[in-house]
Amino acid sequence: MERTTASATRLTRRAAFSLGGGLALSIPAFRRLRAAETLFVNTWGGPWERAAAKHLFEPFTRETGADIRPVSPVSFAKLAAQVRSGAYEFDVTTLGLAELVRAHRANLLESLDSLKDRVNWRGGLYLNGVASHAFATVLAWNQQKYGDAPRTWKDFWDLARFPGSRCLQRYAARVLPIALAGDGVPTDKLYPLDIERAFRALDRIKPSLRVWWTQGQQSAQLLRDGEVDMIGIWHGRVIELMDDNKPVTMTWEGGQIDRAYWVVARGTPRRDLARRFVEAAVQPERLAGFCKEALYGPLNPNSFAYVSEADAVRMPTSPQNYPKVFEQDIENFGGDVTQVTSRFERWVGA
């Protein structure tokens, strides 16, 4: 009864993670924490947060004594707003490549140069972001409708052979390269994007694009309920549905890699702790654990030492899958991303 509010919330969180022994561990850990710092980490909630808590947050707390408070939802706008206002709801967040470039240009990120020696693999440290994990936007479909037939994005565009409804993410930087692949451009020749050709390709299938998804959960629901027949969707969502024995399947062929980078919000008073967290989060074994559970592919190549063959086939960055997928190239995009996005938004609404 004498517990403080802080200890009560901590115990609730522990209980929610239902970790064996977590409770026993947390009590001595908590004593140490009373006076310790708290770091606010922006998370995607749900399974993402559970995996991050288990493999990234809790080892960090054990190691440093600093408590980690998850903050949802992920919002790029909030990152920009809090740097403006100086009131920090979160100190650390993850950004995709396109957002990272934008955030870097808008000067929203704290420098991570001090991690240069420890984040030393190729592409690990980029524009004040630390490459952590990746997901792929893959072609998935309703098996009851198409069996195992579709193989590439060209089939997504082939309405004669595969009639039915289509769905893509409402996100220009991901959709336009896919449109070019669907129009027959080889995936190693996509960038710089031929924007005009991409829009022409999209025009061809526009009547079949019933709906555009904006949230991961929504995309899984649209595919699961048979609301759309073929979809460009994040691989983790399809694997979840397949693990659940839903009649859906996917191909890695032509999958589009999206890298997630850990970044620190510029000007946060907890920047040193935030940097330590980012460094710890890409430590090979912890990252491997996180990726296995949250269905990502690790970007630290050393992590694959801790990944079994069975898990590696479920990861877009594994040696067997990586040759089939392609990486985004925002630097060499082929146009101003903001302008293209604005044009895309108008095209969707027209």
Add this chain to the structure above:
Amino acid sequence: MRAVASPATGDAGFAVPAARGTWRPWLLVAPLLAFLAAFFLVPLGQVLVMSVTDPEPGFGHFVAIATDGFFLRVLAQTFATALLVAVLTLLLGFPLAYAMAEAGPRMAALMMVLVTMSFWTSFLVRTYAWMVILGKSGPIAWLSATLLGGAPPELLFTRFSSTLAMVHILIPYMVLSLYAALRRIEPAVLRSAASLGAPPVSVFRHVILPLAAPGVVNGLTLVFVLCLGFYVTPVLIGSPREQMIAGVIGHQVEEFLAFGEASALSVVLLASTMIVLGVYHRRFGLDRLWG
């Protein structure tokens, strides 16, 4: 129309402070005013300021909105949708409100509970419910496949689905406004009209409708204004080609970090809402809007 107790004729205990000085009653509303100032007026002021300062000072955003076909089309769509929803809620809500006003007390109470129950359910929940009902694995698709055969109809992500859901969400406002007006009609007036030989249709046209008119105007105004700002429902189950202004504002912030442009669009939305309410106020008086 309503009887308002004046200080002179009302309870003496309440009349006294008004006589002593007019500032004291304001103390009672001070917490509310402070709350509104801090959490509503200040942020609203910031939006106004941002609309003319971000990223650079000037009225550029407003010029852009007024000359950009896309924004104008979205605004026109928003107004057209709000009007359509308001008219549909009136057509569907009137018979219900009339039945409620006519029904015995127990039946009227039951109908009121049914109407307000849907009123109290979160509209996110109601939107998701429509996704289930109209979806391809939902009851309507099942019925149509069983009775008519063939592929289930595509009901979701159309103008139909979002309009249906908005009508459902907003109809309680209409029914409650109409009910308040219809309840006030003296049954004796209707009886005398009938006894003077008016057939039911004439009674409805010449007696009930004119007397219910304030409720009709109230309901239309409420539903129209609320519908102008709808965000979640059209985004989740509407057609991507028929966006509402609130959804576009959300997108401007999340997708482009265009705070200035989004603020200017919000100001346009706010101004249009104020104009509708202003017209209403001049003709009818804003204090009557909530019945």
